[in-house]
Amino acid sequence: MAEAAGYDPLGAAGTWRHQRAKLVVYTLLCLFALYYVLPLGVVILNSFRDLPDINRNGLIGLPHSFSLNYWSLAWDKFCVGGTCAGIEPFFFNSVSMVVPATIISTAVGAVNGYVLAKWRFTGSEVLFGLMTLGVFMPGQMVLLPWARVLGWLGLTNTTSGLVLIHCVQGLSFTTLFCRNYYVNIPDDLIKAARIDGAGFWRIFRKIVLPLSPPILIVTVIWQFTNIWNEFLFAVIFSSGTHQPITAALIALSAGGTSVHQYNVESAAVLIAALPPLLVYVFGGRYFLRGLTQGALK
């Protein structure tokens, strides 16, 4: 946690004004906190309320009823687009997309970063620059080519297709993250190891990898949350029972004119949001670091 600044901005004035300023600060913080927490609080409460209660009192309100039933309905009984198996199959679609895509793109990115940082060759800096261009590419630019390529590879509407897309797209990020981290490993360390006869992979295993946990955590968290939350590719390159959870959620909650079951839908929304939220709660520091690096390059 960052050390608080060594001055007390509010200390500039007398004690009475100081107290008043403190009051203002905390009031504002609380008001904003309300704005941020409200949506989460509402869905959590609604996932336990029965439908008559919600219909009578509106979505925003304290529960007059309580049941855990809606979570189980949302998980494996609720009907989404014709099949009544709840959100579970889509949840596992997402899992089987996110896990391989994250592991592969992070592993390959780490090795790439290691090459680009520690085994430079003529032109490697230029190649690095070109690779990072992938970071900027808007998804819309690659939709039609991907549709074609997936067709050629026979991966249309499969989880493997989405894994491929996310690996290729994620490579630019993971390579960038790892390369920028590995350049800070002293060259002498690598040189000494080479003099001792260690080769490319041995140096990676024995020297670089043990120094890597911080950047690997950042990269994994970044890839995991991004791929889990991704929607554009998910909705275009998958359909029906193959959809990841983000696409299924839209089908479930925005779908048609049927009467909304807000309690079940709330539970489904929470199930979809839970994995990245858990990652955020337990890896907040690394989450923020990845975000800053990913957004600012």
Place this chain on the structure above:
Amino acid sequence: MAVEPVTLTSVKAAPNHGRMLRERLATILPQLVLAPSLFATLIYVFVFCGWTIWISLSNSSLLPDYSISGFHHYVELWSNRRWTIAYTNLFLFTSLYVIGATAIGLLLAILIDQRVRAEALWRTIYLYPLAVSFVVTGTVWRWLLSPSTGVERVVHQLGWASFKFDWLVQREMAIYTVVITGIWQASGFVMALFLAGLRSIDPDLVKAAQIDGASMPRIYRRIILPAIGPIFISVLVVLLQFAIKTFDLVIALTGGGPGIATTVPAIYVYDLMFQRGQMAEGAAAAIMILLALSLVLVPYTIWKNWRERREAARG
């Protein structure tokens, strides 16, 4: 350390082909390892990009047709009423979103920087929207903003029967609900960026100003904010990128509606390509998104490199 005996293998083994090959291999191993990713990324960036440009110039409609038809799909795009709505919405959304998120983010950062208690808790609360997908955010806010279920309903129940808050279903106002939601999602991140900047300011500078009798608002205006000037640029660039790519948030919140009132370029691209079978025009619209992003990112990259070089020159 004991002197190591000269390793026998290195002396004894006569150079042979297998070994030379292995050594050659060892020297190009890094390149070999990098090659597949490089290949994939370069295809992704250049071939895919060129491919989409080609489609935009071709006769493709429902199916790809690679005969060149020139720029007429661009002309069509720019004379299309939906596209006008899309980019007008984008401009409106982007300006309000950038201003709003920056203002709230900065305010929150300054508030937290007043040595408040439980700082980690406040930060966690303000930042969590970043971990949640746009789909989830949009869905939940749709419920909250919908007049029949959300805020309007609550106020009615509190007794103010004539209260109206139905922006979500008003053509003219729906885009502002996207702004509200977008700001909710991003301002925590802006807060984090500004807070990092505020923490990097030399406390002595502020102390000196305090001793000189400057009031805190004045110190913020004259000393602290100018010192974190570069962070404003970073924040601007991040928010502009988010805004230009906005897609899932609008889909989940309004579905682009009511009618087509909240269509944004990214949605229009999707629509043209996959709903209406107008591939070439969709590709042209995608290229407009790429251009808009470049307008933001190219100057930023140049500015960043210039700053880095200046820092390096200063030592």
